[in-house]
Amino acid sequence: MKYISKRYLNKAITPMAESMNHTYEYEDLIDLSLGDHDIITDIRIIDKAFEDTRNGHTHYTDSLGYLELREKICDYYKYEYSYELGTKECMITTSGCHAMYLVLEAILDDGDEVIIHEPYFTPYKEQVEITRGKPVFLKTYEEDKFKININNLKKAITDKTKAIILNTPNNPTGACFDKDILQEIANICIEKDIVVIADDIYTLFMYEDEFIPITTLDKMRERTITIGSFSKDYAMTGWRIGYVLAPDYIIQTIRSINENSVFTAPSISQRAAIHALDIRNKVQPPIKDEYKNRIYYAYERIKSISNMSVIKPRGSIYLFVNIKKTGLTSKEVVDKILNEAHVLTISGEAFGESGSGYIRIAVTQSVDRLKEAFDRISEMNIFKNKNYIGV
Structure with missing residues (x-):
């Protein structure tokens, strides 16, 4: 040892x-x-990805990810949410989990506090700690349908609070935050100058309402970092492919960090993601x-x-x-x-x-x-x- x-x-x-x-x-x-x-x-995604592989897509890609894939992700947000993005505000990552690590590494200084609403996806705590931050847990309760209590959120904020991680639909509780509660959270983050890390992994799995990305709310674009993934929404867990949406200066920082980690997400997985977006409907x-x-x-x-x-x-x-x-x-x-x-x-x-x-x-x-x-x-x-x- x-x-x-x-x-x-x-x-x-x-x-x-x-x-x-x-x-x-x-x-x-x-x-x-x-x-x-x-x-x-889906076999159509598999066949197309491996056709691309046979045609030579076995090399490094741009360290931000294939331009074609980033364009398609931007088009997706424009079509689904009327949200305009540039390709320099998008980076492809080796899974959503790796994206979270890169984001935290990019924004946290020693001792910065990150609010995590609890129950939480298990790796959050460790990811904050290994990137030198301090996790601050905000408990939610079954009687509130595991939604964030805004008064409790305000009490959790200190002068060291750098960010809050939001996960909706939530793992493990299944809680879904509607537009009203997202707006309340947004208002606090704007007032207190807090970054929102939106772990938007289960966007497909809303059974009563439509999913609303918090980044699309007024004045939230500049303070929201969105993490997305193809794992759950496209049944592509083993491909290990995700992405980050953020202001371009944050993306460039994440890019630099990732060059010392895995450099690029796998080219084959990126090709699969392109085809998944093409036939998502x-x-x-x-x-x-x-x-x-x-x-x-x-x-x-x-x-x-x-x-x-x-x-x-x-x-x-x-x-x-x-x-x-x-x-x-x-x-x-x-x-x-x-x-x-x-x-x-x-x-x-x-x-x-x-x-x-x-x-x-x-x-x-x-x-x-x-x-x-x-x-x-x-x-x-x-x-x-x-x-x-x-x-």
Whole structure:
């Protein structure tokens, strides 16, 4: 251990890595842990990308990414949101997660505070810390549908606050922030001169309202950094392709940092992203319909199981399930579900303190597989007996 940096010496295994370790434990395992689709990338995207590969797209690209791809992303925002972007305000990255690291590395000085609304996507805390920032957690609550309380947000702001990370539709809770709450957040950020890092990863998965990028609100363009990804919205997790939208001086800084990391996103993945955008109106509706069907099926099943409850889903591909009535901790429930039902989920505590008493279920399996999973879960003693008291 003597060669390990002191920053990492006592780091525990991450919840996601731990979840991956469990995937090999049972032959009949149903994996509802990670947000990785069972759906493969549309074959038309695959065929076009590999045709491009055969035709020579196997080299480095511009370090900002293919100009053609950046143009198509700009066109997408103009078409979908009437939002004008220049290609110098867009950079292609090796996934949304890598984009977040690059953004934080570019904007944070030592000790700068970053507000993270909790429950939060697990890597946020570590990403802020490794880029020398200080995470400040803003708890949200089930009774508020996990939406940000504006008064609590104001209390979390200090003279060291540099940025706030917003994630809607939210992983893990599925919370969706409507225009009114986004505007309230925007007003505070304008008043206090705070940067918004909008982690817009699940924009396709809004089941009741239309998605609104906070960067499109008045006076937010100059203080918003948007992170996008093809992983979830196009079923392209393994291609590892994302992007950043920001003022050009921020993009240039991120570009310089990335030249010391991976230089460019993979050319083949960028070609796939180009073709995904070209046929998005054919590719995306079936994905959205499938997940809407799955998430409402899972919602109805959970409502019928004792000692489980969940708010009505509005977005994302996750359900954040309340298991407090079992009397057990989140991890104890996750372990029981794994060992007794052979269904893999993630403990709510992986998403911050306010995740205690919850588990996250990803509806990344077919309805038939979800049915099997919930049939097994419903037969467990902790969920059959309304009067069960955890021991």
